[in-house]
Amino acid sequence: MSSASTSVVLDALIGCDRTGRITVWNEAAASLFGYAEAEVLGKPYVVLMPSRFRPAHEQALQTRGMHPPKELLTGRRRWIGQRKDGGEFPFDMSIRWWMVAGGTCLVGSIAAVSDESTPEESSPDVSATHFDTTIAEAMPQLVWLTNAAGQFEYCNRRWYEYVGLTPADLELIGEKGIVPPDERAEWIQEWVQSLATGQPFERECHLRRADGEYRWFLNRSIPLRDARGRVRQWLGTSTDIHEWKLAQTLIAAQRDDLEALVMQRTHELRETVAALQAEAQAHENAQLTAQASERRLQSALDGARDFVWDYDCLTGEVYRSSGWSTMLGYDEAPFDSSIAHWMEIAHPEDQVIAHQAFRDFIAGKTEFHDAEYRLRDASGAWRWIASKGKIVARAADGAPLRAAGTSADITERKIAEAALETAREEAERASRAKSEFLENMSHELRTPLNSIIGFASVLRRNRSQNLGAGELTYLDRIHANGVALLRLIDDVLDAAKIEAGRMEITISTVLLDEMIRDLVAQCEAQARPGVRVIAELPSHPLYLRADALRLRQVLLNQLSNAIKFTETGSITVAVVCSDAREPLRIEVRDTGIGISPERAATIFDSFEQVDSGTARLYGGTGLGLAISRALCEQMGFTLTMSSEQGVGSTFTIGIGRPAAT
Ligand code: ADP
Numbered sequence: 001m002s003s004a005s006t007s008v009v010l011d012a013l014i015g016c017d018r019t020g021r022i023t024v025w026n027e028a029a030a031s032l033f034g035y036a037e038a039e040v041l042g043k044p045y046v047v048l049m050p051s052r053f054r055p056a057h058e059q060a061l062q063t064r065g066m067h068p069p070k071e072l073l074t075g076r077r078r079w080i081g082q083r084k085d086g087g088e089f090p091f092d093m094s095i096r097w098w099m100v101a102g103g104t105c106l107v108g109s110i111a112a113v114s115d116e117s118t119p120e121e122s123s124p125d126v127s128a129t130h131f132d133t134t135i136a137e138a139m140p141q142l143v144w145l146t147n148a149a150g151q152f153e154y155c156n157r158r159w160y161e162y163v164g165l166t167p168a169d170l171e172l173i174g175e176k177g178i179v180p181p182d183e184r185a186e187w188i189q190e191w192v193q194s195l196a197t198g199q200p201f202e203r204e205c206h207l208r209r210a211d212g213e214y215r216w217f218l219n220r221s222i223p224l225r226d227a228r229g230r231v232r233q234w235l236g237t238s239t240d241i242h243e244w245k246l247a248q249t250l251i252a253a254q255r256d257d258l259e260a261l262v263m264q265r266t267h268e269l270r271e272t273v274a275a276l277q278a279e280a281q282a283h284e285n286a287q288l289t290a291q292a293s294e295r296r297l298q299s300a301l302d303g304a305r306d307f308v309w310d311y312d313c314l315t316g317e318v319y320r321s322s323g324w325s326t327m328l329g330y331d332e333a334p335f336d337s338s339i340a341h342w343m344e345i346a347h348p349e350d351q352v353i354a355h356q357a358f359r360d361f362i363a364g365k366t367e368f369h370d371a372e373y374r375l376r377d378a379s380g381a382w383r384w385i386a387s388k389g390k391i392v393a394r395a396a397d398g399a400p401l402r403a404a405g406t407s408a409d410i411t412e413r414k415i416a417e418a419a420l421e422t423a424r425e426e427a428e429r430a431s432r433a434k435s436e437f438l439e440n441m442s443h444e445l446r447t448p449l450n451s452i453i454g455f456a457s458v459l460r461r462n463r464s465q466n467l468g469a470g471e472l473t474y475l476d477r478i479h480a481n482g483v484a485l486l487r488l489i490d491d492v493l494d495a496a497k498i499e500a501g502r503m504e505i506t507i508s509t510v511l512l513d514e515m516i517r518d519l520v521a522q523c524e525a526q527a528r529p530g531v532r533v534i535a536e537l538p539s540h541p542l543y544l545r546a547d548a549l550r551l552r553q554v555l556l557n558q559l560s561n562a563i564k565f566t567e568t569g570s571i572t573v574a575v576v577c578s579d580a581r582e583p584l585r586i587e588v589r590d591t592g593i594g595i596s597p598e599r600a601a602t603i604f605d606s607f608e609q610v611d612s613g614t615a616r617l618y619g620g621t622g623l624g625l626a627i628s629r630a631l632c633e634q635m636g637f638t639l640t641m642s643s644e645q646g647v648g649s650t651f652t653i654g655i656g657r658p659a660a661t
Pocket of ligand 1: 557
């Protein structure tokens with residue numbers, strides 16, 4: 001606000017040369033500024049303005065001389081002048097280039113001077129009279145004033161200092177672009193909007209400082225209106241909020257960090273709570289499982305009528321579960337928990353052994369305790385107890401601290417075992433008696449039977465020629481049946497010996513090929529007409545360690561069976577050798593009736609024949625194969641069979657070991 005109350009002087013003219021020195025000064029100018037022409041001619045024009053504006057003008061003069069921007073030459077603009085008496089006053093001035101003697105000169109034409117006493121008349125920009133530059137200069141903010149069209153008319157010193165411009169640059173602000181390029185478009189849009197509507201302008205944005213740094217500012221601008229309410233000017237302030245903004249950004253970042261931290265902590269807390277809940281659940285489950293398992297164990301112990309014991313190796317104290325008193329029928333009360341009372345009721349025969357076994361166990365000599373002993377129950381009877389235990393805790397040096405285990409009443413089992421042993425002994429004794437009887441009987445039967453066969457043979461010779469054909473036939477039958485009976489008795493005798501474990505064999509070196517040739521020759525005549533009996537032998541002699549008599553018996557049994565069950569075809573006795581010419585197996589093959597798979601499994605059992613019809617049709621006792629297999633096994637051989645019904649059978653004696661010659 002001007003403090004002047006100067007009258008209006010129209011058409012004051014002030015001209016300057018290119019160095020800024022006053023060359024034109026008329027009456028009106030003298031009257032306006034209080035200087036006579038002589039006083040100002042040749043002086044720099046800055047003497048006509050307050051000293052605070054001078055440095056910027058002087059600097060501008062130095063850099064580019066009197067070359068005001070184009071905008072200054074196009075219209076009337078507001079200036080602040082200083083009269084000779086020091087008083088300041090605003091005035092409107094339009095600037096033009098004039099041709100004067102000596103060249104061009106810049107002439108300012110002052111058409112009107114503002115006067116606060118007559119605002120309406122002195123100037124159309126009456127609102128400007130309300131704007132006090134003194135206050136503006138004292139304000140800490142950047143203060144600026146524009147005309148109604150938004151063009152800068154005034155900026156305070158702080159503003160110039162901040163942006164690094166001079167008053168002469170005022171018109172260049174738009175070009176200099178103190179608002180960053182990326183914020184400029186929005187700034188202009190809002191500013192134009194305010195200019196168009198007259199609404200106050202407010203915007204936070206960066207403004208470039210003289211050193212090039214962009215700082216945050218809160219920019220506000222309000223319209224200054226004339227008496228008729230028309231906007232004449234815009235008064236703006238730019239408040240440096242850079243530190244506040246940075247603090248705000250920092251706070252926002254810290255808040256974001258804090259929120260992230262809180263979320264993370266919340267998440268961790270949730271996870272911890274979930275883990276704790278899971279752990280608690282697992283613990284509860286484990287407890288339930290343990291309780292269930294304890295109940296099951298107790299039920300099992302109750303069911304088994306066992307009891308559990310737990311022995312403290314250091315104090316000698318024993319804990320026993322309730323099954324202890326139930327098992328023996330004692331009340332718990334009279335018993336202490338020591339081993340001593342156990343000795344009192346232990347059977348005298350078991351005391352030492354069982355106690356020693358337990359002492360060895362708790363001394364760590366044995367890992368497990370396993371003992372059976374008798375204890376006297378409440379009724380005075382002896383009960384068998386089986387105790388099993390384990391060392392369950394040890395000291396650092398390995399010495400046993402605690403032992404635990406179970407004890408079961410095995411009296412019934414012991415009684416059953418004893419009964420079984422008695423029965424077995426009885427059976428063995430009976431079996432021995434039966435075998436002895438059979439042996440004796442066989443001997444008793446053989447003696448008269450040999451006589452019968454012998455005498456029948458003698459009579460069959462018919463030396464006296466006094467026997468007729470019919471009588472000779474009877475003698476043949478007596479002889480044949482006698483031989484069959486003798487074989488039966490021999491078989492029964494062998495079976496009895498085998499069963500009684502009294503069959504004795506004598507191993508010697510046997511010339512196998514010779515034995516087989518001999519047997520084949522002996523049996524050929526017994527084969528049905530047309531059935532060939534063949535020996536398949538290698539050309540070299542075959543030796544075998546065996547009981548010659550019993551091996552012959554086995555081979556004869558197989559050959560006899562083959563002959564008996566073969567109507568057509570052939571019977572072969574073959575020896576299969578390894579490369580070393582050692583016999584590996586002897587096979588007796590026939591092309592007879594064969595054996596069904598169902599029956600093949602049982603033919604090696606005693607008294608087994610394929611069916612009762614076989615016995616009637618072919619005779620035999622069903623003992624031959626059982627005896628043969630037992631004899632083979634005693635000689636270290638095997639006897640196996642393969643057969644196909646209607647095709648034939650093969651009986652194999654597996655030697656499986658080299659012969660010693
Ligand atoms: P058996 O003295 O009755 O012949 P074995 O023990 O020697 O007694 O034979 C038992 C049964 O095995 C015979 O009754 C017969 O049914 C059957 N068997 C043995 N060898 C043969 C064979 N080579 N062919 C067909 N069946 C046979």
